[in-house]
Amino acid sequence: MPFFICPNCKNRSLDHDGKQGLLRQGVSCERCGFGFLFELLDDYYPGPNAGLIACDRAGRILAAGRGVFELTGFREHELMGKDVxxxxxxxxxxxxxxxxxxxxxxxxxxxxxxxxxxxxxGSVKAVTVDVFPGYDSDGGLLVSLSPRRANRSRA
Ligand SMILES: [Zn+2]
Known part of the structure; x- marks a missing residue:
């Protein structure tokens, strides 16, 4: 059973009745209204500070969620279509x-x-990345970036 995650607010949903698959074109987040859900093979619990980025099968950015700006300073419109x-x-x-x-x-x-x-x-930040291939035949990727805790000995 596929799982869906909203790249913007990280709300997770299950395709209980197969409806979301049929209505994929028009599917949007039930919680925040974001017009794009990413389909995952396995459920995923992103960390509270994670920023999610959905990419096409060539690694170009299709959508960037709320946490991405906090982490990177980039707005979604600056990222669209770029290589992740x-x-x-x-x-x-x-x-x-x-x-x-x-x-x-x-x-x-x-x-x-x-x-x-x-x-x-322009600052370099240590992060952790989780990458998920898309479940559907369109391919694509979900990239999740989370801040890594600063190394205490360097602080
Ligand atoms: Zn949402």
Missing amino acids: VEAFGLAGFDAERNPIALALEWGVRRLDEPIELRSRA
């Missing part, structure tokens, strides 16, 4: 272990990968 890795300056992974490329290529989840992003103001 480039838009956030994602780095800190080995070239062969880019979690986003792996998820796109192999259709596998990547959880709890420590990476870095570059905020709109």
Whole structure:
């Protein structure tokens, strides 16, 4: 049974009666009215500070949720259509272990990968990324970025 998550408010819903699948074009979040839900194979509980980004099968940004601005300083309209890795300056992974490329290529989840992003103001932030391939045939990805706790010895 597919699970749906709202990239904006992170509300999770179950497709109890198959209705959401049939009405996918017009489906919107019951809680905040956001006009886009992401379909997941497994249920997912994003952290309270997580920012969710939905991407197409080429890794281009389709939607960015509420938490993304707090974390990165980018507004959704500045991100639309951009490559998710480039838009956030994602780095800190080995070239062969880019979690986003792996998820796109192999259709596998990547959880709890420590990476870095570059905020709109240019500062580098340590984050954790979870990446989920889309459940439906359109492919695509859900990227969840969460702040990593600062290393105390560096504070
Ligand atoms: Zn919502």
